[in-house]
Amino acid sequence: MAKTIKSITNPKLRLEILTPQEVKKIHDATLWIIEKVGVRFPSKRALDIWAAHGAEVDHEKMVIRAKPELLEAALKTCPSAYLLAARDPQQDLPLDGNHVFVGTDGCGVEVIDIRTGLRRTSCLQDVRDISRIADATEEVAFHWVPVSAQDMSSETRGLHEIKAIWENSTKHVQTESIYNEREARAAIEMAALIAGGKDKLRQRPVLSLMQCSAPPLGHDGGSLDAALVAAEYGLPTGFMTMAANLTTGPATLAGNLAVGNAEVISGTALIQLAYPGAPVFYAAAQTASDLRTGAYTGGGPEDFLYGAATNVLSDFYNIPLSMGSFATGAKEPNWQAGIENSLSTFMASIVMSDMLLGVGFLHGSRIWSFAEMMMDCEIFSIIHKTMQGIIVDDETLALDTIAAVGPGGNFLSQKHTLKHMRELFLPQFMDRRPFNEWEIKKDDARDWALAKARNILDTHHPDPLEEKIPIEMAKIISTLEN
Amino acid sequence: MNEELFQKMAQSVLDGDSDAAIALAKQAIEAGIDPLEAITQGYVNGVNQVGQSFASGEAFLPELVMAGEAMKAAVSTLEPEMQKRGVKRTMLGKVVLATVEGDIHEIGKSLVGTMLSASGFQVYDLGVDVPASKIIAKVQEVDADIVGLSALLTTTMVKQREVIIELDKLGLRRKVKVMVGGAPVTRDWVQKIEADGTSEDAIGAVGVAKSLVGAA
Numbered sequence: 001m002a003k004t005i006k007s008i009t010n011p012k013l014r015l016e017i018l019t020p021q022e023v024k025k026i027h028d029a030t031l032w033i034i035e036k037v038g039v040r041f042p043s044k045r046a047l048d049i050w051a052a053h054g055a056e057v058d059h060e061k062m063v064i065r066a067k068p069e070l071l072e073a074a075l076k077t078c079p080s081a082y083l084l085a086a087r088d089p090q091q092d093l094p095l096d097g098n099h100v101f102v103g104t105d106g107c108g109v110e111v112i113d114i115r116t117g118l119r120r121t122s123c124l125q126d127v128r129d130i131s132r133i134a135d136a137t138e139e140v141a142f143h144w145v146p147v148s149a150q151d152m153s154s155e156t157r158g159l160h161e162i163k164a165i166w167e168n169s170t171k172h173v174q175t176e177s178i179y180n181e182r183e184a185r186a187a188i189e190m191a192a193l194i195a196g197g198k199d200k201l202r203q204r205p206v207l208s209l210m211q212c213s214a215p216p217l218g219h220d221g222g223s224l225d226a227a228l229v230a231a232e233y234g235l236p237t238g239f240m241t242m243a244a245n246l247t248t249g250p251a252t253l254a255g256n257l258a259v260g261n262a263e264v265i266s267g268t269a270l271i272q273l274a275y276p277g278a279p280v281f282y283a284a285a286q287t288a289s290d291l292r293t294g295a296y297t298g299g300g301p302e303d304f305l306y307g308a309a310t311n312v313l314s315d316f317y318n319i320p321l322s323m324g325s326f327a328t329g330a331k332e333p334n335w336q337a338g339i340e341n342s343l344s345t346f347m348a349s350i351v352m353s354d355m356l357l358g359v360g361f362l363h364g365s366r367i368w369s370f371a372e373m374m375m376d377c378e379i380f381s382i383i384h385k386t387m388q389g390i391i392v393d394d395e396t397l398a399l400d401t402i403a404a405v406g407p408g409g410n411f412l413s414q415k416h417t418l419k420h421m422r423e424l425f426l427p428q429f430m431d432r433r434p435f436n437e438w439e440i441k442k443d444d445a446r447d448w449a450l451a452k453a454r455n456i457l458d459t460h461h462p463d464p465l466e467e468k469i470p471i472e473m474a475k476i477i478s479t480l481e482n
Numbered sequence: 483m484n485e486e487l488f489q490k491m492a493q494s495v496l497d498g499d500s501d502a503a504i505a506l507a508k509q510a511i512e513a514g515i516d517p518l519e520a521i522t523q524g525y526v527n528g529v530n531q532v533g534q535s536f537a538s539g540e541a542f543l544p545e546l547v548m549a550g551e552a553m554k555a556a557v558s559t560l561e562p563e564m565q566k567r568g569v570k571r572t573m574l575g576k577v578v579l580a581t582v583e584g585d586i587h588e589i590g591k592s593l594v595g596t597m598l599s600a601s602g603f604q605v606y607d608l609g610v611d612v613p614a615s616k617i618i619a620k621v622q623e624v625d626a627d628i629v630g631l632s633a634l635l636t637t638t639m640v641k642q643r644e645v646i647i648e649l650d651k652l653g654l655r656r657k658v659k660v661m662v663g664g665a666p667v668t669r670d671w672v673q674k675i676e677a678d679g680t681s682e683d684a685i686g687a688v689g690v691a692k693s694l695v696g697a698a
Contacts, residue, residue: 042586109636109666121670148666154637179635214586221586246544247589291542293683294593296665366665 005091006138008100008349012389015350017308023316026258031068033262038063040218043225046270053273074269077276080318085204088170093141095320095354102380104134105358106144107177111368122147127164133453135169136460139377142172147368158183159477170463176210184226186480188233190473202234209237210283213263215248231271231278238322239267240283247289260286282314285324298329298364299340307348323353326376327365333372333446342379349383374449378429385425488524495528498548500555507559517560518569525556529600550600574602575627575695578620580612582633582641591632593684601688614645627695633664643675659694
């Protein structure tokens with residue numbers, strides 16, 4: 001089931017959200033911030049790297065200030081395109097600027113249980129189940145750790161999580177839940193088992209690491225160290241800013257973009273200074289904080305604009321983008337979830353963001369819903385179809401057929417219709433039934449989406465790992481537990 | 483005459499103007515005005531008015547925070563005068579706040595601190611990445627009524643439980659109420675670690691803290 005992966009490619013739709021002059025202005029503002037205000041790098045290793053390359057380092061405050069020339073030279077060594085490898089090479093994902101791939105979102109703390117429908121704390125079995133379902137869908141191209149395996153020791157949780165995904169899916173794994181050097185090194189050992197050695201892993205990175213920055217203008221020490229380890233072994237790594245208007249960023253959108261950009265770009269430059277040419281990506285999920293509570297909103301017009309603007313920035317630096325879309329703030333799969341997830345994903349897709357994160361969550365990436373996961377997949381399919389635009393040529397103008405039908409009549413029995421009808425979008429979860437048919441059960445998308453997820457879980461059997469690999473992985477994990 | 487000054491004090495808080503709040507506090511000291519009166523009849527009215535505008539949906543979080551900061555600036559300017567006169571503000575309670583060990587995320591915790599302090603709590607904010615031992619030492623040192631523990635990661639959230647266990651070992655658990663917060667904190671977690679309260683936002687935290695010290 002679902003060996004093929006659906007991605008948006010060769011789109012016909014376009015959007016100019018920022019002019020080249022505006023991008024340059026944001027870039028200049030970013031360089032000014034990094035040179036004059038500085039960025040916090042609370043890692044000895046990171047500070048040493050900056051110092052060795054001539055940046056001004058305040059060791060006490062752990063803040064670096066770097067000249068624009070240093071930044072720009074470092075960014076030049078970023079590869080512009082590379083591959084996210086999968087256990088199954090047919091499912092490799094080229095990050096080449098001409099594909100939009102969707103992942104599962106992460107990393108939540110609660111799950112709406114697929115059987116009971118009750119909300120509860122997430123555990124390792126949820127990671128297995130979600131991965132298995134994602135493996136079967138053509139919309140999900142790669143995995144994040146969807147929810148936190150809170151029944152596992154916090155010391156090795158991140159390793160149990162990626163093992164669970166590999167055991168249940170042949171697709172690429174990008175973890176956002178490993179943020180210290182120790183776990184990162186173990187994760188590389190585990191990934192090497194799948195790739196067949198560390199050299200092969202460099203050629204076929206079946207794992208990538210995403211790290212969150214600590215806005216405003218800061219990084220997390222453990223995350224920096226983990227990212228440096230990933231880069232050392234050629235695993236793609238990226239820094240994600242979640243700078244939010246009002247709280248961790250200015251109230252204005254341009255200022256918030258500049259703050260986030262300074263975090264991502266400085267982190268990216270650090271990786272390039274340490275390992276020139278290491279595969280890196282830009283990651284972002286900026287939002288606006290709620291005016292009343294200050295909380296993360298995960299939706300709204302600001303998110304939609306960030307979704308489109310950020311890829312323009314990552315294109316300017318010529319690196320792939322992992323963009324936060326979906327992730328509605330709604331508490332259940334409803335009107336708000338539909339609007340937020342559709343518009344955020346559309347705006348991030350129309351500019352060809354390379355990776356979109358991701359399907360499955362409610363309440364701002366905190367509560368996993370299997371129904372939402374399936375409906376998010378459908379949202380992506382709708383956008384995928386929309387992005388193809390309208391093809392205008394002799395065949396699609398269909399003049400012969402139009403002439404054959406003439407005024408009046410209909411097109412139902414035309415050969416041309418038979419030939420092209422399957423190009424029309426056929427929804428899985430939209431209710432197009434007659435009213436009285438609906439009236440019998442009054443069921444809707446949420447019911448059908450959940451039923452589909454349950455059915456996949458009951459029937460889909462992912463290609464297993466070679467028998468010895470999970471055993472070896474468990475050994476690696478246990479060495480960290482003793 | 484004092485009335486006019488008190489009104490200006492309230493207005494400085496309403497405007498979130500810390501500089502004006504400090505200048506007015508100095509003026510009050512020079513004029514020999516009772517610092518406690520300056521607080522209760524002046525600045526506190528400003529805080530209350532912002533609170534009301536917030537409740538009715540006219541004011542927003544940044545205005546609350548700025549008002550809280552102006553209030554704090556005024557109080558610390560008046561502090562030496564209060565000591566000189568041997569008077570003390572009646573506080574609702576003492577709160578020790580910290581982001582737990584291994585975690586550097588502090589915006590939510592700092593916001594809670596500002597709101598609690600503006601609402602009449604004495605707040606001791608220990609900052610981020612604070613080990614349990616340091617938190618406990620502060621709790622003992624200031625004889626805290628409440629300890630507030632923040633975490634953003636599920637892997638650091640476990641430290642909230644560690645602090646509770648330590649408090650228990652020292653026989654302090656019944657005396658000190660524990661509030662926990664942060665994005666991964668759920669009601670299940672609060673029950674599991676037997677914390678006394680939680681809130682998803684800073685405004686709600688004030689209500690929880692008040693009820694924990696019997697002031698609600």
